[in-house]
Amino acid sequence: MRVYNFSAGPSMLPLEVLEQAKAEFIDYAGCGMSVTEMSHRSKPFDAIHNECIALLRELMGISDDYEVLFVQGGASTQFAAIPMNLLSTGKADYVVTGNFAKKAYQEAKKYGDIHVAGTSEPDTFTYIPKQLDVRKDTDYLYICQNNTIFGTRFTKLPETDATLVADVSSNILSEVMDVNKYGVMYAGAQKNLAPAGLTIVIVRKDLIKEPMSYCPTMLSWKVMAENNSLYNTPPCFAIYMAMLNLRHLKKLGGVPAIQKVNEYKAGLLYDYIDASSFYTNKVNKVDRSMMNVPFTTPNADLDALFVKEAGKEGFVSIKGHRLVGGMRASIYNAMPVEGIEALVSFMKEFERKNG
Numbered sequence: 001m002r003v004y005n006f007s008a009g010p011s012m013l014p015l016e017v018l019e020q021a022k023a024e025f026i027d028y029a030g031c032g033m034s035v036t037e038m039s040h041r042s043k044p045f046d047a048i049h050n051e052c053i054a055l056l057r058e059l060m061g062i063s064d065d066y067e068v069l070f071v072q073g074g075a076s077t078q079f080a081a082i083p084m085n086l087l088s089t090g091k092a093d094y095v096v097t098g099n100f101a102k103k104a105y106q107e108a109k110k111y112g113d114i115h116v117a118g119t120s121e122p123d124t125f126t127y128i129p130k131q132l133d134v135r136k137d138t139d140y141l142y143i144c145q146n147n148t149i150f151g152t153r154f155t156k157l158p159e160t161d162a163t164l165v166a167d168v169s170s171n172i173l174s175e176v177m178d179v180n181k182y183g184v185m186y187a188g189a190q191k192n193l194a195p196a197g198l199t200i201v202i203v204r205k206d207l208i209k210e211p212m213s214y215c216p217t218m219l220s221w222k223v224m225a226e227n228n229s230l231y232n233t234p235p236c237f238a239i240y241m242a243m244l245n246l247r248h249l250k251k252l253g254g255v256p257a258i259q260k261v262n263e264y265k266a267g268l269l270y271d272y273i274d275a276s277s278f279y280t281n282k283v284n285k286v287d288r289s290m291m292n293v294p295f296t297t298p299n300a301d302l303d304a305l306f307v308k309e310a311g312k313e314g315f316v317s318i319k320g321h322r323l324v325g326g327m328r329a330s331i332y333n334a335m336p337v338e339g340i341e342a343l344v345s346f347m348k349e350f351e352r353k354n355g
């Protein structure tokens with residue numbers, strides 16, 4: 001039986017995508033072998049790789065002014081790759097809105113003069129700072145657009161002339177984004193696209209240059225761009241799964257269609273939480289994430305009971321992150337509307353019994 005999986009990542013994939021992968025797992029397209037066994041220089045893999053890039057370009061509206069790179073090491077490796085590839089004045093400004101933004105900031109400090117342009121840390125990251133202090137000569141302004149752990153998101157991008165660099169790991173393909181507003185966007189694929197192992201970097205071509213001399217070859221965007229991300233063995237199977245998921249998303253009507261569904265799903269959950277005197281979401285309303293919804297009951301004992309009882313009913317991985325406590329429902333593209341409806345029914349019943 002399939003459960004309702006609220007994991008923040010790796011997370012749910014559409015059942016249809018999993019079924020397709022299963023059907024062709026042992027013999028891909030009459031090749032007599034699995035994608036997991038295939039040379040990354042072979043014709044069938046080349047077709048997968050290029051279709052995946054083409055679909056991503058089509059669905060996100062990525063113009064020829066941008067490179068689409070497939071890299072490894074997770075989003076966290078880009079915390080170092082970003083300053084090594086982008087710094088030239090040596091200055092960069094960071095908005096620290098959560099755990100991952102803070103890690104990116106701390107990593108960048110190893111490579112340059114890094115300044116905090118805004119932070120909500122004193123208020124436990126419950127909102128997105130609106131007034132930013134961005135230096136005139138900064139090489140870039142860094143944001144984490146959706147804060148997976150704290151459940152906040154930039155619903156509007158900062159107004160700035162600086163090159164915008166955004167971690168979109170947990171909101172890529174969930175809502176329409178104007179790629180042209182960004183210098184760089186990047187995402188670990190395991191939240192909303194594919195299994196772990198693939199990281200996507202979308203970078204404006206004029207920003208690609210020789211990185212710092214000590215930058216490892218594998219972290220050089222220039223090297224990856226010059227080799228169509230096939231400098232070494234890429235995460236072939238994750239790329240294949242991403243391709244299947246992108247085909248699926250295209251069939252559903254693309255990003256605008258899934259955005260509507262995501263707005264509806266998040267609305268169901270937030271509306272219920274707001275109407276209830278039992279459950280609380282601490283995030284500033286205008287800054288709420290559409291993908292990650294943290295919430296609490298009146299006390300920690302009830303939170304623990306909630307997680308336990310929910311597990312018995314097939315709602316899994318709904319325990320909040322250790323930094324926040326309570327619960328967190330991660331409701332990426334693959335979470336069906338029925339999953340949210342079932343969760344809300346469960347929450348009502350739990351409130352009735354324990355409220």
Ligand SMILES: *Cc1c(COP(=O)(O)O)cnc(C)c1O
Nearest residue numbers: 074075076100148167169170188
């Ligand atoms: C999960 C996550 C990361 C870390 O990703 P890894 O691929 O595990 O390194 C970074 N940023 C955000 C916003 C995330 O959700």
